[in-house]
Amino acid sequence: MFLLVLGLSAVFASYIFPGNPNLPGPTITQNPPTLQNPFGTDQLGRSELMLIIYGARTSLTIAFAAGSILALLGTVVGLLAGYFGGVIDGALMRTADVFLTLPTLPLILVVAALLGPSLLNIMLIIGVTSWPFMARLVRSNVLSMTQREFIQIERVMGASNRRIIFRHLFPNQFSLILVYTSLSLPLVILTEAAIEFLGLAPVSISWGFLLNVSTNYWIAGAWWMSFFPGVAIFMTSLSFYLVSEGLKEVLTPTLKRKRDSLVVQLAERK
């Protein structure tokens, strides 16, 4: 639910608050929350609420972009490695291992230092360093599926490899992919917030950066400047996690049914 609100407001932010958010606001600086500015204002007099909402844009964009890269790479590699096995499997998995060793934050630091900060780079790097986990999951699932009789019969009937992968193996991975992707999003959000906090992102209106800025004003007692961005990060992560749990419940109703039938089956044991 929260996500929905967040997402929508991020998309429509420009309509809610017309005008360039970068310009200083009209009122005095650093106000605590008031009715007019529910989240207070920052050092330049801009509404915190507005900043949070604009910041959501950044976070969500990165989250979905990185998430998509992660899902795409992970799924493709997992499918190919699991289905073809042998040399292809070995090669792909070793590649995955290599990527596994790349540490996300330091890599971003390095790239930022060399190529200058860029949103695109951040998205790419986060995606590229997290896909191996997904690939492993998909691969093991595919491996067990390939042994199932219905895949063997597809081969007997003369189905091409492409058909087997796209029409039979892939759809059976769907729930796994969705659940795992939404599960990894919280980490993506946090990573992205950390980057912004360190000032490596080119965008200045983002939650992490707000946090960064807020550190200068703690002593001044402007608690609202760090509180709300922090809450935003927390809530978003939590929401993604809850969504993944919800998806899991919905997409594997078979689990409950299976558990029930297993109880009876264990009792019957044909």
Added chain:
Amino acid sequence: MQVVTHQESLLKVSGLRKYFPAASGIGEYLRRGQRRYIRAVDGVSFEIPAGSTFGLVGESGCGKTTTSKVILGLYKPTSGNVTFEGNDVHGHLPGSVKRKIHHDIQAVFQDPAGSLDPRLRVGSIIEEPLVIHAVGDPSSRKTVAYDMLEAVGLTREHFFRYAHELSGGQQQRVAIARALALHPRLVILDEPVSALDMSVRAQVLNLLKDLQAEFNLTYLFVAHDLSVVRYMCDRVAVMYLGKIVEYSTTRELFDNPLHPYTKALLDAVPIPDPVNLRERTPLSGSIPSSMNIPPGCRFRTRCPFAMDVCSKIEPELEDSSASGHYVACHLYPRK
């Protein structure tokens, strides 16, 4: 439609061998010179005339399932070949011939639920082979699926169900419908009723018999249950540790079993007739591992009639009486 009997064989297996390397890994690598193999199929030959039902019987590990998988093209033979309608199934064939083989040989496996894609509806499952072979258009395919559903004793409304909504017997019927959708020539049935309840077994066996007549099919029936083989098959081959030890018509095999292993098997099957109880002494010991097959006759370690020659020379499958009853045993020297 009558079953047409030809003299020509639809399927011919000759000298088939399939070895699997025993567990890969450092241990095996170090063995190098004495690489161990699981000799799952170790020299199997037989022919199936069109229109008949051929039974391949044996206990688990005898190689019958591996043989059927090689015939289906799921494994490549280590040596020997499989010929279908005159073509080597594993040879270099033009694409159209390969497609025809995929069209004409179908399979039904043991696990009813595992044979069906859990994401697809029954209708799509049955239409699948038609789609793969680009037969007809969506509406004609639907008609075929409906026809097949009725042919296997299900109703048109089953078209829209998912696999997990059906019982085991119904799932197996769907698997059969799918196998027959293309009107193949040969159907390989690997333990098709073993996972089904007794009261459903007879239904499915009768169905298979009826369909064979209706669609003019040839069956290769792989099973461990001799009573089912007796009911379904015209000819039977008994396998032990990768080789055929006896091979003849069903009637001959059951009335007059020759090979000691066949006799032991028949002796061990419990018969639901308490009046004529026999005092049975089952064979001792257990099946040797297919990695360490005893030299000479591979059955001699358990054979009550083992002779000296049995540990030295492996017996060949030979016609014991020129009547088509083949047996591989030194007790029956070639006439």
Added chain:
Amino acid sequence: MQKESSAQVSKEETVLAVEDLSVRFYLTAGAVSAVNHLSFDVKRGTNFGIVGESGSGKSVTALTIMGLVAIPPARVDSGRILFDGEDLLKKSSDEMRQIRGKRIAMIYQDPMTSLNPVLRVGFQIAESIMVHDKVPRRQANERAIQLMKAVGIPEPEKRAKAFPHQFSGGMRQRIMIAMALSTDPEVLIADEPTTALDVITQAQILNLLKTLQRERNMTVILITHDLGIVAEFCDEVLVMYAGVGMEHGTTREIFSSPKHPYTKGLLDSITRVDKDIKRLNSIPGEIPNLMSPPTGCRFHPRCAYVFQKCITDEPNEFVMPGGRFSKCWLSEKGV
């Protein structure tokens, strides 16, 4: 629903009596009526067979006797299980632990999952002895080796140090039997003990059980779906279907003159090794869903002799001379 019976006519004493047992599983999707008003007596020293397909309730019955049914989600809705005059269902879990494994033992279908793979087999058998009989380790080990010898494991001293995976399926089942017998139980419940074994090993194990039973004057309750095993092995038979005890009698009576349509149908529909069958008579329909079982007699949707009363009223157990019964309205008329 009452049991119409005269006083118990038995020269032998009854060691175990199940009276009007009903067990239901309360699941999220609904309540499954797994056992419904089941009654039977087992006489000491006999071999009592319970035959049924999946969903018949045979395994649940065995587990309930052993007190191993998980409550919740299961619940015993009614009935008593009398062992040596005492109601097992009323016992506390401590008291049941005294009885279970010690006076009533059980062996299962799959020995691999019942044996701890990381412990040596000798140790596992000895452990069972130590737990129940409180003897010192040395003595327990010696008894374990004796038991392994008694169940036919060659070189027991050496093999006691081996792990379960180093044994074949038949051997593992023997180990299970050794464990079960370690406390010299009065009753041994064997739940499909040979289903996972090949037919020759099955014959060996069944022979072993027969011998052990004779030697120890043990009562055996054998649960199976195989009518052949029942015919060759059991003295009395209880036929179960969909949680209901449909028919009971001596093996001879049941096989030569079955009274219940289900029993008749089953016997007509099984394949035989010993005779040629032209066409099997299959029982139409499917095993019912136990969450909403058929009204009246649970077999009525599939019964060839069904009439109005079968649909509305659950039949009583009609007892015939000798203690056999048939739960069928046909028997009311003395058919």
